[in-house]
Amino acid sequence: MSAIKKFFQKKKSEAKFKLAGPGRRLDSNEAPTTSKSTKAQSDVYVPPQRQELTSEARTAADAALARVQSQKKDTTHFNTSLAAIRAQVQRELEAERKIKTDVEISQEHTQPKILEDGHNRNLAAQGVYFRCPMIGEDVLPRNEWKVKIKEFLYEQLANERGLTSCLIILNCNTKEKSTACIETLSKYLQNIIQHPDDEKYRKIRQSNRIFCEKVQPCEGALDFLLAAGFIEQTIDDEQFFIYTGTTDDVASDDATNNGIETLNELLDALQHSEIIPLELDRNIQVLSPAQTKKCELPPDFYRISVEEIKREQQLRTEAMENSSILKTKAMREREELRYIQRYKFALIRIRFPDGFYLQGTFSVYEKLEQVYAFVQSCLKNENIDFKLMSPIGTKWCDDDMNKTLFDLRLIPNTILTFEVNENADNCVGNYLKEDLLMLTQQV
Known part of the structure; x- marks a missing residue:
């Protein structure tokens, strides 16, 4: 028995213990509640309109401006003030540069020393490592395991296309993307199972918005459709996935029964598949x-x-102030x-x-x-x-x-x-x- 089949067999046997739903204390009287958060709209700020100057105010302003222009200023005093401003700006820039230099020097002294092998000498542990008994006995960081799990699943794709594609969908995509894809694929299969003779449920237009957004970008989704009995076909210059059931040359009734049975198995595997677990080392x-x-x-x-x-x-620094x-x-x-x-x-x-x-x-x-x-x-x-x-x-x-x-x-x-x-x-x-x-x- 392959590793993929063993994984699904184990998860299927564990599923019956989860039918009771989430646990709850017997002496608890609390009922599950739901809360809805509402967001209040903020009022739009309307700036006040500036009032026009009165004729008296305008006359006073013109008179003050005329007095200022009539006064003769000492240009030497002006130039001296300008030089003082420039000197002040220069001193501030030099102070900023000095502060920046001091910070860089302090960071160099406090920077952790990195060994030749890339390890940090000051760390109590070099990282967090995991094992994956399903794949091997290696001890690796989580990011390296993600790459190795993906390689392992694609290697198994040729032998167990249907079950492996379920695991690829769940393990090689983000949670949001995989959840949306599984819901859509489940709906495709449920429609065929419930309406086996209805032709409209056997065709999936590849230009369909839901298919383009939820199925096509998800790794493993197209392999799942092919394993379920769909084939790619062009109809009126449009690309479709057409469900044909089994591809063997058998009687139509037998082909339909075999196809529905395969869909039920894949639907169960798709809905109950889990992420390949990692054990903390x-x-x-x-x-x-x-x-x-x-x-x-x-x-x-x-x-x-x-x-x-x-x-x-x-x-x-703010925390130190708050501590007082x-x-x-x-x-x-x-x-x-x-x-x-x-x-x-x-x-x-x-x-x-x-x-x-x-x-x-x-x-x-x-x-x-x-x-x-x-x-x-x-x-x-x-x-x-x-x-x-x-x-x-x-x-x-x-x-x-x-x-x-x-x-x-x-x-x-x-x-x-x-x-x-x-x-x-x-x-x-x-x-x-x-x-x-x-x-x-x-x-």
Whole structure:
């Protein structure tokens, strides 16, 4: 069985558990509500009309102008004033140039040092990496996986055109484009299934506006139509996709039945296909105490772009001013929430009694129990009974194990302390596995 068929078979078996819809607490009395936002139209500003000068005002103005023109000014004084203005402008320009030079020099000193291999020396992690078990065991950044997934799907297109084209539509296009395409293609197939003898549903004009906007620009859509039994044909100098069903030379009734069955299968695959999942790689590192000073995170950890991060850095001065203002607890919690919502991933470091640090990358929505499982898998003695303690000395209970890193505010980078329970047998020597200790980087 091919990888594509295995993927759809797995998703189909999981679909029956999702029929109940979204989960809801039994003791909750809240009913789903919908909110509509309305936008008030702003009033158009109408400038006041300037009133014409009265005859008295005009006479006074002419008299004042005549007095000014009659006075003889010292041209030397005028030239001196002009020179003073030019000198002042020159001083301001020089001051601006000096400020710009100082900023450039400070940026050069604070610019992260880039190694010969392109890595940033000051970063705590070089990026966020993923695995894709469906395709291979490589560990790559998300952008490289997108390219590799696309190459893999087009390689499978010759063998499984229908199912593979469904995955291409979903994985190789933006969410908005793929959603609109799937809705349109589903409508095409449903019309044929419900009205198999109606000729008007068997033809799709390629110049049709909906087809041009929602189907044609979407990768994999034309391959899906060809796999469903459509062929390209010219009628009266216009290009159409004509549904013919099966192309084999069989009886018409059998051809119709086979064609409808194929359409039902493809329609089900199209509506229930999912994006090929990527598994977050922990990017395990073992650090010495001197290396824990590197705590700067790469842009992959943020939900926002690098430009937005720079703009936020420019607003730090305003934040310092705001910090002097007395704030309520609710105000501080809202500010903290806005801060941690910028991050998609969290860097967790575990400090061991022998001085080593274990570092791993987690999603902000992973649970605390997954951090415990990660630490346990790296221990020389995996059966040892241990606890992890927060930076402020908090020891979590069993109820906290199902809370996410987001809920526990262990974002964006946190150092947890490894502590062996009193009743457990203490480890002799190092706590981590030998092969992990070999990952310790040189300072």
